[in-house]
Amino acid sequence: MLDKLIELGIRDIDINNIKEFIDEDNLDDFKQILSLLTNINCSESMIRNIIIGNPFILQRNYEDVSELINYMISLGFKNCNIIFDSYPLFLNKDKFEIEEYIDKEQNKNIDDIIDEIESNPIIIDEF
Amino acid sequence: MEEIYQYLIEFGFKKFDIDNIVNNYAFIRYKESTLLKKIISNSNYLLEVGYSKSQIIKMVKRFVPLYDISIENINQKINDLIEMGYSKDQIKKMTITLPQLFGYNIVSIKNKINDMISLGYTEEQVKKMTISLAALFSFSINNIKQKIDDMISLGYSREEVKKITIAIPSIFGQNINNIKQKIDDLMLLGYSEEQVKKMTIILPTLFSLSIENIKRKIDFYREIGLDFVITDDTRQLMQSVELTFARYEYFKSNNIAIKSYRILFYSEEKQKKQFGVTNQELLLKYPYKSIEEEIKDVR
Secondary structure, three states, X not given: OHHHHHHOOOOHHHHHHHHHHXXXXXXXXXXXXXXXXXXXXXXXXXXXXXXXXXXHHHHOOXXXXXXHHHHHHHXXXXXXXXXXXXXXXXXHOOHHXXXXXXXXXXXXXXXXXXXXXXXXXXXXXXX | OHHHHHHHHHHOOOHHHHHHHHOOHHHOOOOHHHHHHHHHHHHHHHHHOOOOHHHHHHHHHHOHHHHHOOHHHHHHHHHHHHHOOOXXXXXXXXXXXXXXXXXXXXHHHHHHHHHHHHOOOOHHHHHHHHHHOHHHHHOXXXXXXXXXXXXXXXOOOHHHHHHHHHHOHHHHHOOHHHHHHHHHHHHHOOOOHHHHHHHHHHOHHHHHOOHHHHHHHHHHHHHOOOOHHHHHOHHXXXXXXXXXXXXXXXXXXXXXXXXXXXXXXXXXXXXXXXXXXXXXXXXXXXXXXXXXXXXXXXX
């Protein structure tokens, strides 16, 4: 996993800051997550930002991240890459948390909810 | 051991992981047949309550004694957490990242929540924080207090630390030197300590962006003469530089005067209504590259 992080262009100082999150056992999942992020048009710089800003991604299950992204796309999100780059911690969400947010905002239509999240992804975590 | 290996291989574990399971101290006292029964019954129970095979594998790799906890105890823990106000999905999320939670005593879980409340958080806030960072349950209260004190020593008030940690509980999992490093990096970009403090209080998620990302934004805002946005309307730093650039180029190319910088930060709906273009169209038409990236491409 360390090799992969270096290959992605993450600086030594940043690797040092996130080293406690490196989970060699999770390498296969991590590689699949990277492919997924590339498929939704995350640039290399976005991917670096996501990893440095949210090192928990190194330990996430591919299946859970894939479920989250597929669900967001199925709802009509078109710029997931922009959301994750703006707020890397968004990638720690599970599908059910998006569902809960939508339920909470039931008086709004889904397009408005998507627009709000795309404009200000932190909204999903605000009290 | 053959049957155990066969079952776990079929389940999806790798041989190396199985070696770790069968050699774990928790299972030394068991006969092979008893261990196999425990593994099968716990796996089946976890599948039944909604975990997938890959989630169970991850949980067991993180906490091998999960196979040593009785189904009754797992079930009781789930019910206790539901009684405390967590939903089944939230419990699943927390236990995938912290399977040790199944091994914690419910009294100590409740105590941890009460300790956090005594530090000034509401029960609702603690709940949200633990869903986002289940590892909070594994931190000692002294460790949490120390992290708060460390943040105070960096110049934040207790209330400000509370605001920051509610917004990004993951900061409790970060080394204080990393936090200090982020502040220093921001200061190296030309901001005073006071300005950095103000910016991170307004937008705590600055702590969850790489300095490369922040620098790209700051460089671009400076280039177009909007550097005041960074200190005066820090929340806009949330928006990806790719989108701000694409909108800026669109306005420039279409001779649309940027009378207020806010036009660059419209919601997509408002932008569509006013200018008839979507973010996706703009992003495709005006891809952003920083000066460094352009130089790199030329090389």
